[in-house]
Amino acid sequence: MPKINTVRIHPTALFTIVDSYEHRPQAQDRVIGTLLGTFDYAKGAVEVTSAFHVNHSETGKEVALDMEYAKTTTALHFRVNPTEQVIGWFATGAEITDTSVLIHSYYCSLTKNPPVHLTVDTTMKESDARMGIKAYLGVSFGVPNRTIGTMFPPCKVEIQGYEEEMVALRLCKRTKSSRLTQGVALPSELATVIEACSEMRSMLKIVMTYVDDVLAGRREADNSVGRLLMDMMHSIPKMDNERFQEVLNGDMKDLLMVTFLTMITKAQLSVNEKFCLI
Structure with a gap:
């Protein structure tokens, strides 16, 4: 089976995790839930497109999950989007706890592929005002028919989204510089076109500066950048x-x-x- 080394997370899944943490019971330290998405073995990546919270309780080294709720909610998600599948589970917090192995073994029974474990530091204690996001791929190890354990090697984490999600993120970013009493309204179509043209002009200026510096010998050429520029030029339709x-x-x-x-x-x-x- 090809190796998975990258986990791509959509903003929708992250918002769901944060919302579940904010609405957790007062006595609960962390929340867990199911991750849904797709496996892309050709690129060695897992794409997390959505998630949902699963009720649970922890006592020492014991954990109890509401499996009936998890099965019902998973079935409802599959009816809405049949292309998704269970790819793993998430937990808030910055560490892998003792009960993580028990929860991970449950999700191993839901998917034929090795499930992904995602941790989201919603308390932001270990990072400077940033929400730490880490992904692990549970792997079994030990002696067959003897002692068997589970280790969690880390995976690369990337944030990616559909165009609709990126529009919403840009709008959320504008709220940082605005007062809460004023609010932020959706821009008009004409304003969106003007903003897109301005961003495109800025990016073209950066590309032209890079090309001029390479041709003048002020900067060393990068083959990967050259290939990307070539692909971009070929993607433009031929038009006078x-x-x-x-x-x-x-x-x-x-x-x-x-x-x-x-x-x-x-x-x-x-x-x-x-x-x-x-």
Whole structure:
């Protein structure tokens, strides 16, 4: 079986874990739950797309899980998204506890692949105001028919998301610089286009500066960067300048027309509401 060395986590799963921790019972130190996603053995990675909390209780070295709830919730997730599968479990905290082996053995029975164990330091005690995220792949070791144990070698953790998730994250980031009383509103479509064009222009400026420095001998060339630039150039459709300007102007006119009609509709509804009040 190919080796898994990377765990890719979507923001939706992280928000679910943090929300479960914030709404935990007062006497409970940590929460655990099931991770759902897909295995990508071609790239040696596991993609965590969603998660859900599982009720449990711990007493010393003993742990009890609400297995009936876990099975029901898993079945409901599969009905909504049949491409997902159980890939492991999460626990809040920065350490692997004594009961982690018992919980991990339960999740080994739910998947044919080695389950992933994800720890999320929601208390942020070990890092400087950052939520520590670590991933492990449970591996059995020992003498067959004798003593058998489980060790947790670490895996590389990457945060990735769909375009919709990244839009939400950028909006959440804006709340850091705004007052809570003001709030943050979703930008209009025209503002989104302007922001995207500005970001693209900044990134193109960085690329052009890098290429100029390499050609002038001020910077050593990187083959991996060159291959990425080549792939980017090949991904651009072949189109002359006049055709590009025509397509761009046509899309811009359509966007402006939709924005104009939206404003007229809002104004008309507002006028109708005032007349109804009168």
